[in-house]
Amino acid sequence: MQRRTLVKGAALGGLALLGGGFWALPGGPRPAAVSLEGALAVLGTLQGMTLRSLKGWSPSEVFNHCAQSIEYSMEGYPALKPAWFRHSLGPAAFAVFSARGAMRHPLDEAIPGAAPLLEPASQAQALERLQVAFERFAAYGGELQPHFAYGALDHGEYARAHVLHLYNHLSLIRPA
DSSP, X not given: OHHHHHHHHHHHHHHHHHHXXXXXXXXXXXXXXXXXXXXXXXXXXXXXXXXXXXXXXXHHHHHHHHHHHHHHXXXXXXXXXXXXXXXXXXHXXXXXXXXHTOOOOOTTOOXXXXXXXXXXXXXXXXXXHHHHHHHHHHHOOSXXXXXXXXXXXXXXHHHHHHHHHHHHHHTTEEEO
């Protein structure tokens, strides 16, 4: 009986936390539409610009990180959070991000098990890698791999996740 009460309390607390998180997310203007086309348009405006990061990763590391996430959605993530997480808290967090149209996550946290964000090292090449990853994803018709935290997503959900992820990271990128 006590275990059931504990589980119910934890579930209600988690829902309250997610609900509060919904309103804490930014809801203002985004760099472009939350679409693959919008993301590619934003990335196109960055070509040839010298960029700086307000804190954390360099622009090339950010572009490599976002490209990794897109590539892993097609090829498989190197490590996944436990199944219970990918079937409960992860999808709930994505539902909040998706409903709000904004994502907030630690902007210096690597994807679990991912390769270092060193290649390509130049900003221009990393930006190109990211653009190619978005274009490849847009044309991809194969089976998508489970997200390391959100679990199974369809193509539209993954597209939204990738774009929100990019826009969250771009919040710290400015022209030099």
